[in-house]
Amino acid sequence: MKTAHSSIYYPSRYTHKVDESLVIEVALTKNPYELPAETLYEMAARINKKRSFLFVSKVLGKHIPTRPEIPLIASALLATIYYEGKTGKLANESVQLVEALKDGSKAKTKAAYSVVKDLNYSLGEPVIFIGFAETATALGHGVFESFSDADYIHSTRDLLLNQEVTLYFEEEHSHATDQRCYAPERFLNNTKPICLVDDEITTGKTALNIIASIQRRYPRKEYSVLSILDWRSEEDRHLLKEFEVEHGVTIHTYSLMSGEIQEVGTPSFDKTEVHSEKKSNIKKIINRISLSSLPTYLPHEMHVSVDSLGVENKSPFSALTGRFGIHSDSKEEVEAFCKRAGMYLQSYRKGKKTLCLGTGEFMHLPMKIALYMGNEILYHSTSRSPIYPINREGYPIKNRFSFKSPDDPQVMNFTYNVTEQDYDEVFLFFERPIDDDRLQPMLEQFSEIPVIHIVDFT
Numbered sequence: 001m002k003t004a005h006s007s008i009y010y011p012s013r014y015t016h017k018v019d020e021s022l023v024i025e026v027a028l029t030k031n032p033y034e035l036p037a038e039t040l041y042e043m044a045a046r047i048n049k050k051r052s053f054l055f056v057s058k059v060l061g062k063h064i065p066t067r068p069e070i071p072l073i074a075s076a077l078l079a080t081i082y083y084e085g086k087t088g089k090l091a092n093e094s095v096q097l098v099e100a101l102k103d104g105s106k107a108k109t110k111a112a113y114s115v116v117k118d119l120n121y122s123l124g125e126p127v128i129f130i131g132f133a134e135t136a137t138a139l140g141h142g143v144f145e146s147f148s149d150a151d152y153i154h155s156t157r158d159l160l161l162n163q164e165v166t167l168y169f170e171e172e173h174s175h176a177t178d179q180r181c182y183a184p185e186r187f188l189n190n191t192k193p194i195c196l197v198d199d200e201i202t203t204g205k206t207a208l209n210i211i212a213s214i215q216r217r218y219p220r221k222e223y224s225v226l227s228i229l230d231w232r233s234e235e236d237r238h239l240l241k242e243f244e245v246e247h248g249v250t251i252h253t254y255s256l257m258s259g260e261i262q263e264v265g266t267p268s269f270d271k272t273e274v275h276s277e278k279k280s281n282i283k284k285i286i287n288r289i290s291l292s293s294l295p296t297y298l299p300h301e302m303h304v305s306v307d308s309l310g311v312e313n314k315s316p317f318s319a320l321t322g323r324f325g326i327h328s329d330s331k332e333e334v335e336a337f338c339k340r341a342g343m344y345l346q347s348y349r350k351g352k353k354t355l356c357l358g359t360g361e362f363m364h365l366p367m368k369i370a371l372y373m374g375n376e377i378l379y380h381s382t383s384r385s386p387i388y389p390i391n392r393e394g395y396p397i398k399n400r401f402s403f404k405s406p407d408d409p410q411v412m413n414f415t416y417n418v419t420e421q422d423y424d425e426v427f428l429f430f431e432r433p434i435d436d437d438r439l440q441p442m443l444e445q446f447s448e449i450p451v452i453h454i455v456d457f458t
Helices: 069-087 093-103 106-118 137-144 205-217 234-247 328-346 364-370 436-445
Strands: 009-019 022-030 041-045 053-057 127-131 150-154 167-170 178-181 194-201 222-230 250-265 285-290 354-358 377-381 400-404 412-416 425-430 451-456
Touching: 009 041, 053 194, 053 222, 069 093, 069 106, 069 137, 069 222, 069 250, 069 364, 093 106, 127 137, 137 150, 137 194, 137 364, 167 205, 194 205, 205 222, 205 234, 234 250, 328 364, 354 364, 364 377, 364 425, 400 436
Parallel strands: 127 150, 127 194, 194 222, 222 250, 285 451, 354 377, 354 425, 425 451
Antiparallel strands: 009 022, 022 250, 041 053, 167 178, 400 412
């Protein structure tokens, strides 16, 4: 294994008190951009038998709300460390990106995003980026958009009928472990280096699982693993070295922050999942908006998915998400569509403080559209990950909505930290149209917000 970036060694220790009987000790070993830990994450308790805590990312746009520029800046900084490590060159852009993440002000994040839009790194060879569902689909896409000659694929938990699974692997530490890739073989049947993108590496087993899956069908010599956080132990790193020898590959690793973690104690609260049963007769403004009405063409992929109940959905998917593979030449098309869509949706705004909410794996396009919808916009996404809410100062997850997924009623979805923001409207983004009956449980959770906009892309 080669950790190729010439990192600054920045040892530091953090003690995170999750609750009265659970403490997480973090010992940083590398912090190349000298980012304070609190810039990247906070710690919460997770309802999971495999691991009882969660690093809640502050730069991902997943569990907690943020300005939509922030996740894209974090993606660009991750792309920068990969570029610097691969080429040995220093990227001047990193200074402004780092400063924006540290400062967090509206002025600096806006300025940094203007840098992000112009990034066009070249490695002198093509590269394939693969983002992991569901959390890192937008992160991987943002990294990919920073390069001039690249392909992007994101894995998915969707099950498609009559469509060959190009790759299948299992994700460690997840409630839903099955991961599939449906990109056509031409995206992988080559010897291009592959860069796997995830928000956090805990043991590295997920990355090794997908590399082993790729090697069985599309062998190559070089891989990279790119993450915001890397918490692998010495034992985990040794296993990766053994894997390299066994499979005849070289694996580079890059992260914005790395170190080791130690769990001390166990959570004292009741970890039984309690799902909300909020019921209401929703009498409010509900707009249904289909972006297919835009004069800008949005390409689609015609596939039939099937959920856990065996119900088929024949609505098309967007062809610009990476689920079926995209190339760098799509970047301008994505940007143009998102700008046009954002300006269009801005005309529907009725409130002064607005939440734009992506759903599940569908994060990147809603995030970029939110950039163009005006001021006072916050963005994040629904999640499958059940985090324990505690309304306590210093704890990142104050409250939780829980509801059956509109895409699959057998799957619980969660949205966090909505009620304390005092939103006066919300835009709910769906890749495909949603049936009214399946949408109702989610709408009931958001019933206290005066205006609800339901946006689909087909």
